[in-house]
Amino acid sequence: MNPVPARLAAIALLVASPLALAACGGDDDDSKTAAVSTQAGGSGSVTTVEDLPTKDGGSSAKGLAIDPRTIYTRLGGGVVTIIAAGATNTDSGGLGSGFVVSADGEIATNAHVVSLGEKANSPVAGRVFVRFADRNQVPAKVVGTDRFNDVALLKIDPKDLDLVRLRFAGPEDAHVGDPVVAIGSPFGEEQSVSEGIISALDRSIRSTSGFDTVDAIQTDAAINRGNSGGPLLDARGRVIGINSQIETSSGDGTGVGFAISAKTVERAIDQIRKGGKASYPYLGVSTVGVYPQLAKKFDLGTDTGAWIQDIPSGGPGDEAGLRGPNGPTQQFQVSAFRPGGDVVVAIDDQPVKTSTDLSEVVQGFRPGQTVTLKVFRGGKPKAVKVKLGRRPTVVPKG
Structure with a gap:
């Protein structure tokens, strides 16, 4: 079984095509709305969606249902496509996913999405662009990376952009069997949604440094090349992890998916904010x-x-x-x-x-x-x- 980072090898000419999701047995009761706070950011805005209601109306209780359509409708705008390339137009690069984590224009993704190669010492891409669901595409700066846990933090200028900020779940919010939704750009198909469950917790997966990333989440939600860096969301719309890699015997996306846990991602982001890199x-x-x-x-x-x-x-x-x-x-x-x-x-x-x-x-x-x-x-x-x-x-x- 070979772990394969969910990464697209080269940049293709892509046309943004958000999925029109059909109802999946969801609750169409519009009275059940999530709390939303919007603040001005330059000439644009930043929207933070609080916990979404679940279809059964419960809290994060055992056996709760999930509504992928509502999650996508409310939070899909916070998920982005990331295009990375070398310093010149002839350099090849890659494509992955990411999501907004702050009102200041910070974007979380995988380190390998913005790296030119799969080694621990591979250079960071010379040019990185972030494409939003509303078709805006802007340049991004790589603030820093954590190669040990495959996390990267990007920064864009939020002026004139309408951002949707995603929130992290706590370690106590993830349970085996809980329903989850993955949003990203598998094979460049932007704003794609897949549904599954948490198959296992506390998995150990190998990073490009050779050290193991612990506390990883295993899921059967479809994760393919290009999903890397996108969020794995729980029924409340909270990020429980960053989709990172698949383990496959066929070399394609048919296999077991893994996400870096929210706890690990938040720890990495905190270190990157302070010094541009993570130390353990x-x-x-x-x-x-x-x-x-x-x-x-x-x-x-x-x-x-x-x-x-x-x-x-x-x-x-x-x-x-x-x-x-x-x-x-x-x-x-x-x-x-x-x-x-x-x-x-x-x-x-x-x-x-x-x-x-x-x-x-x-x-x-x-x-x-x-x-x-x-x-x-x-x-x-x-x-x-x-x-x-x-x-x-x-x-x-x-």
């Missing part, structure tokens, strides 16, 4: 998740945790004295493991039950901060203090 702490270990049968086979002393399988030389974990594997590779069930490494079960009293937990907990600290890891070494508990480093651009080799 670095522990310097590679791990696998522990399960009961694995723990028994290798006498790990705990049936949960993140079992260290590699420690890059000179990294924070290595310098702190964390133990990596010390024996030959052994086959167990369908995988190969290297025995001898520490099993991390907590960081500063925050539990670590899986490898994904380890990444999520570490990301909550700052580079340079000293933390205490609780590990099992040789089946016995031990505390190890580690001074976290700054995550390098690409994953170091062990």
Whole structure:
């Protein structure tokens, strides 16, 4: 299975053609309207739509219904098409999606949408344009990128534009099975809408840097090349994530879709606003998740945790004295493991039950901060203090 960023390889001559959506069993009761606030921005305006009503009239409760037509009608104007190219007219570029996140003309998208290449050190496109649903097309500045989590922040001049600002949902607002809507420009078909559900939460997907992006959302809503950077919206019209990539065995859009969670996107945007880029702490270990049968086979002393399988030389974990594997590779069930490494079960009293937990907990600290890891070494508990480093651009080799 190959993860494929939902990106269009070259710019085509496109004609904006917003979809005319038919009713999907929606509630046509116009008395159920969302609160809308509009403020002047230059000669244009900025509209913020509060929580939309759901078809069953409920709150964000279990089993609520979704109305794609209402979501598109109210919020589609806040979703844009992003065209990126090199510095000259002969340079090829790409096409993706994005959405308005502030009254100042800030646009959120994926880092790979505005990068000339799929590597962590690929240059940012020399020319970027944002096209709105109302056919306005304006130049944009790339404020900065977070290559670790595939997030970019753009800035346009909002003067004379009528913007629709989308709002982020909280971490507690996403649940497996909840209905969602994706809006974007798959294959250049602008303002396209697809509907699905949240298939899973807390997924881990690989970024161009080689580090994993954790806390990702898996969805069965159709996400194809060109959807990258567009919003994944819940039934209330709140952004729960940025559509980022698909995992496919065929090389096309038939596969599993993933979105970067709103929590991760907001954290990245905050850092980009402050310094033009994002910086994250670095522990310097590679791990696998522990399960009961694995723990028994290798006498790990705990049936949960993140079992260290590699420690890059000179990294924070290595310098702190964390133990990596010390024996030959052994086959167990369908995988190969290297025995001898520490099993991390907590960081500063925050539990670590899986490898994904380890990444999520570490990301909550700052580079340079000293933390205490609780590990099992040789089946016995031990505390190890580690001074976290700054995550390098690409994953170091062990």
